[in-house]
Amino acid sequence: MEPLTSKRKVIESKPLNFLERAYLPAILSGLRITGKHFFRKSVTIRYPEQKREFSENFRGMHSLKRDEEGRERCTACGLCALSCPAEAITMIAAERQPGEEHLYREEKYAAVYEINMLRCIFCGLCEEACPKEAIYLDGDIVPSNYLRKDFIYGKDKLVEEPLNQ
Amino acid sequence: MELALIGFVGEKFILVGIIFGISLVVAMYSTYAERKVAAFFQDRVGPNRAGPLGILQPLADGAKMFMKEEIIPTRASSLLFIVGPSLAIMTACIGSAVIPWGQPVIIGSDYFDLQVADINVGVLYIFGVVSLGVYGVMIGGWASNNKYSLLGAIRAASQNISYEIAMGLSIIALLMVTGTLSLREIVEQQHGFWHHGYFTWNFFRQPLGFLLFIVCAFAETNRTPFDLPECETELVGGYHTEYSSMKLGFYLFSEYINMFVSSAVMSTLYFGGYNYPGMDYVNATLGGTWGPLVGVGVLFAKIVFFIFFFMWVRWTIPRFRYDQLMDLGWKILIPLAIANIVLTGLFSTFFK
Numbered sequence: 001m002e003p004l005t006s007k008r009k010v011i012e013s014k015p016l017n018f019l020e021r022a023y024l025p026a027i028l029s030g031l032r033i034t035g036k037h038f039f040r041k042s043v044t045i046r047y048p049e050q051k052r053e054f055s056e057n058f059r060g061m062h063s064l065k066r067d068e069e070g071r072e073r074c075t076a077c078g079l080c081a082l083s084c085p086a087e088a089i090t091m092i093a094a095e096r097q098p099g100e101e102h103l104y105r106e107e108k109y110a111a112v113y114e115i116n117m118l119r120c121i122f123c124g125l126c127e128e129a130c131p132k133e134a135i136y137l138d139g140d141i142v143p144s145n146y147l148r149k150d151f152i153y154g155k156d157k158l159v160e161e162p163l164n165q
Numbered sequence: 166m167e168l169a170l171i172g173f174v175g176e177k178f179i180l181v182g183i184i185f186g187i188s189l190v191v192a193m194y195s196t197y198a199e200r201k202v203a204a205f206f207q208d209r210v211g212p213n214r215a216g217p218l219g220i221l222q223p224l225a226d227g228a229k230m231f232m233k234e235e236i237i238p239t240r241a242s243s244l245l246f247i248v249g250p251s252l253a254i255m256t257a258c259i260g261s262a263v264i265p266w267g268q269p270v271i272i273g274s275d276y277f278d279l280q281v282a283d284i285n286v287g288v289l290y291i292f293g294v295v296s297l298g299v300y301g302v303m304i305g306g307w308a309s310n311n312k313y314s315l316l317g318a319i320r321a322a323s324q325n326i327s328y329e330i331a332m333g334l335s336i337i338a339l340l341m342v343t344g345t346l347s348l349r350e351i352v353e354q355q356h357g358f359w360h361h362g363y364f365t366w367n368f369f370r371q372p373l374g375f376l377l378f379i380v381c382a383f384a385e386t387n388r389t390p391f392d393l394p395e396c397e398t399e400l401v402g403g404y405h406t407e408y409s410s411m412k413l414g415f416y417l418f419s420e421y422i423n424m425f426v427s428s429a430v431m432s433t434l435y436f437g438g439y440n441y442p443g444m445d446y447v448n449a450t451l452g453g454t455w456g457p458l459v460g461v462g463v464l465f466a467k468i469v470f471f472i473f474f475f476m477w478v479r480w481t482i483p484r485f486r487y488d489q490l491m492d493l494g495w496k497i498l499i500p501l502a503i504a505n506i507v508l509t510g511l512f513s514t515f516f517k
Contacts (some may be wrong), residue, residue, distance in 0.1 A: 022497045027482055034206045044210040067339040 019076055059122045061139030064116055064159045067105050072159060073134035074113065075106035080126035088119035089126060106132070113158060117142045117151040170447040181281055184261050191468075192421035199421075199476055206480040230414035236475045238407050240309040249305025250408065250415035256301060257422035260294040263287040264429045265349045267439045267461035271453030279461065280349060283464035288336060289455060291430055292329070295385055299325040299425060302387070305416065306404030317403030320487070321394035324384055326393075327494040332381035334502030335374045338509040339434060342370050348433055358442035366437040375435045377498055382431060382495070386423040389479040393487060428471035432464060439464040 021026060023076075045052055054060070065073050076093035094111035096104045103109075126135050145151055169498025197212065197219065204211025212219035237246055267279040284290060298319055353362050355365045368375050385435040395403030402408075405416045432438055439460035448456035485493065 018497075022493065022501075023482075027478075031477060035479065036200075037208055038205050038477075040208050042204070042208050042210050046210070046213070090472075103411045 010157075016045075032061035034054035057151055059124045059137035060119075061142050062126070062137050062153075062158055063137055063139050064110075064113065064155065065076075065134050065136060066160050066162065069102070071101075071103060071105040072109060073132045074110050075108050075132055075134070076113075077108075077131065079129040079131065083125045084120075085123060085125060086119045086121045088116045088121075090116075092113045110154050110155070113155050115153050116150060117153055117160065177281060177387050180277075180279070181262075184266070184281065185258060188258060188261055188422050188425050189418075191425045191472075192418055193227065195421040195424060195472055196226060197223045199479075202473065202476040203480050206477070207222050222337070227414070230411050233410040235410040235412070236337070236407075236468070238310060239405060241308045242310065245304050245308035246407075247412070249301055249308055250412045251301075252304060253298065253301025254299040254415045254422070255282070255421040256294055257426065260291060260298075260423075260426040263348050264426070264433055265352050265438060268448075268457040269346070269355065270457045279457065283347065283349045285345075285347045288346045288351075288434075289342070291348075292333065292336075295332075295427075296325065296329055298385070298419075300327065301416075302404050305408070306394075309383040310403070310409035311407050313400045313402070314404050314406045314455060317396070317400045318393040320400075321387065321404060324387075324391060324393060324490060324494075327491060328381045328384035328498070330390045331377055331494060331498035331502050332385065334379035334499065334506060335371075335381065336434075338502070338505045339367060339371050339378075341509050341513060342367065342507070348438075351437035352433055352440065353439050357436040357440060357444055358437070362467065365440070368435040368437065371435065371505075371509070373501065374509075375431075377502050378435065379431060379503065380493075380498060382427040383475070383478065384490075386427055386475075387420060388424065388475055390482040391490065392484060393490060396484060424472055424475050425468065426443050428468040428486075431471055432467035438467075443469070 024159055067073050075090050078091060078093075079089075081089040081091060090109045090112070091114070092112040093108050097108055122137060127137055127148050142151075170261045194470070200222070201211040201219070203209075212222040215221040215225045237243055262281040263284060265280040270277045270279060273370075302321040306314040306316075306321070309315070339347065342355055345351060351367070356365060357365055359365065363369070383389075387394055393403075394400075395405065398402070400406070405413055408416060439457070441460070441463045444456075444460060444463075447459055450456075451459065
């Protein structure tokens with residue numbers, strides 16, 4: 001058949017000489033390469049102790065924010081749960097009682113707020129949907145666990161620490 | 166008379182115990198070193214969690230091996246299934262008996278010979294033990310009653326037989342130079358480093374022979390690139406597919422002990438054993454007790470270097486194909502070994 005292009009290269013493969021058939025030159029050059037690598041600094045990061053720096057827009061574990069007076073910002077409107085494509089968020093709302101004004105900023109608050117970390121895809125839509133700036137994915141990587149039920153994070157793990165502590 | 170005999174036997178027992186312990190510890194830490202060295206060659210860190218720098222990793226591995234469930238397949242030959250790994254580890258261990266670990270140590274007025282048995286056919290003994298070593302693999306693979314194990318065993322047998330020839334031929338050239346089969350005498354001939362205007366170490370008299378010997382040593386210990394008997398990609402696990410728990414551990418262990426012993430043999434035959442430049446001066450300065458022990462340290466340094474080299478090659482070269490293995494053995498190594506014998510003969514006839 002006629003060649004389709006003029007770009008072609010005839011490859012000559014010379015028969016190997018005796019040394020090459022004994023693999024010696026190839027082995028020596030291989031040993032040189034690995035020998036160089038032996039003295040190279042390892043690229044490993046010793047993970048739990050050392051951490052690579054996250055990028056600015058890294059999305060990790062969620063945290064429920066408090067306002068400047070230390071009150072929970074979340075008003076349990078449910079927009080985060082609605083926006084969540086993975087349906088990872090559930091909440092039960094409750095009404096703020098008199099005397100709880102120092103705990104919750106709005107008149108309604110989330111009595112139960114749960115995120116299933118196995119369902120969550122860390123897309124950040126909840127953070128964008130939130131009208132009260134109450135939820136941010138600014139945490140760390142979600143740690144591993146043995147049981148599925150332990151991946152459902154409640155308020156105890158999600159809400160930020162109070163201010164003066 | 167009887168007391169002397171008891172003393173002699175006791176001394177040898179102690180020496181055997183020490184050597185046995187040392188080879189087990191060296192083999193144990195070879196597994197750790199293997200993983201560490203592999204890591205360094207691949208720009209990684211390697212095991213570093215068990216103890217400082219992962220130094221307790223072999224203990225953890227050993228404990229794991231002992232704790233695992235022991236499975237003997239119902240269709241396997243139950244006696245031979247146990248004989249296989251026992252034989253493998255036994256033959257691996259007895260090879261160290263004829264290696265001279267150092268010059269005799271003088272404590273007070275007593276001599277302590279740092280060699281279990283100074284037999285006048287030491288090299289032949291090593292060869293016998295090495296060729297026995299393949300039986301452990303063969304019997305284990307055959308007794309498993311598993312086609313992959315059997316294929317691995319067959320490969321091990323044919324590989325060892327092919328490479329033993331080249332190994333023997335490369336040794337013949339060495340024996341033409343040394344004129345003795347006793348390892349003690351071979352080492353004594355390599356005393357020091359420089360004598361009569363030439364190196365005393367046999368490596369400088371038999372460079373080609375050493376090259377052949379080290380290649381064959383790789384093949385005999387079933388190390389990469391000659392680890393076809395345990396080729397995972399083709400044979401699941403090779404001859405130890407069916408093995409679990411400490412029986413598997415013994416197989417893996419025997420490989421490392423083999424590596425240790427063959428490193429010791431290579432250092433002894435070609436790199437002067439416990440000899441090193443300036444040893445007479447050191448011996449005269451340190452006296453009869455510590456001088457020889459420095460020599461023992463030097464021998465171990467050489468052994469460690471060879472073990473490192475084994476690992477270096479393992480993490481560099483991919484496994485040979487079966488036909489390449491046979492080609493290398495029969496068409497390259499054996500002709501080279503024969504040529505080496507002829508050259509050595511010519512050289513020692515006409516130039517000395």
